[in-house]
Amino acid sequence: MTLLETRPTGTPVALRTGRRYTAADVAAMSESFEGCHPSEVIGWSVEEFGSRLSLSASFADTLLIDLATKVEPDIEVVFIDTGFHFAETLATARQAMSRYALNLTVLRPLPTAADVWAHGVDTCCGSRKVAPLERHLVANADAWLSGLRRSDSPERGDAPIVSLDLRGLVKINPMADWSSDDAERYILENDVLINPLAFEGYPSIGCWPCTEPADSSDPRSGRWSGSEKTECGLHA
Numbered sequence: 001m002t003l004l005e006t007r008p009t010g011t012p013v014a015l016r017t018g019r020r021y022t023a024a025d026v027a028a029m030s031e032s033f034e035g036c037h038p039s040e041v042i043g044w045s046v047e048e049f050g051s052r053l054s055l056s057a058s059f060a061d062t063l064l065i066d067l068a069t070k071v072e073p074d075i076e077v078v079f080i081d082t083g084f085h086f087a088e089t090l091a092t093a094r095q096a097m098s099r100y101a102l103n104l105t106v107l108r109p110l111p112t113a114a115d116v117w118a119h120g121v122d123t124c125c126g127s128r129k130v131a132p133l134e135r136h137l138v139a140n141a142d143a144w145l146s147g148l149r150r151s152d153s154p155e156r157g158d159a160p161i162v163s164l165d166l167r168g169l170v171k172i173n174p175m176a177d178w179s180s181d182d183a184e185r186y187i188l189e190n191d192v193l194i195n196p197l198a199f200e201g202y203p204s205i206g207c208w209p210c211t212e213p214a215d216s217s218d219p220r221s222g223r224w225s226g227s228e229k230t231e232c233g234l235h236a
């Protein structure tokens with residue numbers, strides 16, 4: 001659940017740049033972007049937040065990176081190296097570095113971070129994914145871009161294009177209203193890099209201990225398979 005859903009409209013939110021947004025402002029922005037091409041949303045984001053805008057990448061593909069670097073080649077791309085990525089994901093990140101000359105920031109968990117076997121999936125995700133991103137964004141950003149789409153899963157079916165996250169940061173999902181066909185079309189037309197695991201039955205790719213092959217009709221069903229967990233917590 002996002003703060004957009006829980007915070008009463010009209011409550012001001014202070015950002016570190018001094019800009020102030022209300023939940024109603026953000027909801028109106030989000031609504032106004034419905035049906036716009038993701039490049040337009042990214043263009044607005046770059047203009048609004050400048051160097052205090054980051055892009056969170058998982059390297060399942062470079063779809064959002066391709067879109068964003070065409071608007072702002074120097075945009076900060078953040079990758080959370082949990083220590084449990086597939087070799088294919090790290091290879092895709094290296095390929096992306098070479099293709100796009102990325103301004104890449106790699107975030108790592110603290111040496112004492114929990115692991116999945118001793119501490120379980122929620123604590124592990126919290127200390128290896130959520131905490132590193134949160135530390136970085138709270139210190140360096142006012143807004144961040146994510147590749148989340150409503151077509152990813154039923155749980156993401158109502159995802160707004162613009163929202164306020166639990167940290168008070170503006171979270172922008174430029175491709176929220178893109179269907180899988182829209183994404184595939186863009187990927188083919190722009191020769192977007194794809195993680196090789198996608199061709200081996202992995203439509204959604206996270207850490208190797210928590211990702212299994214899945215049916216493409218339910219792309220995220222291979223994530224934390226057999227548990228109630230459906231999200232790592234980054235998108236709260």
Ligand code: SF4
Pocket residue numbers: 082084115116120121122124125126128129206207208209210232
């Ligand atoms: S996806 Fe699994 S291994 Fe990766 S951070 Fe979350 S619980 Fe840990």
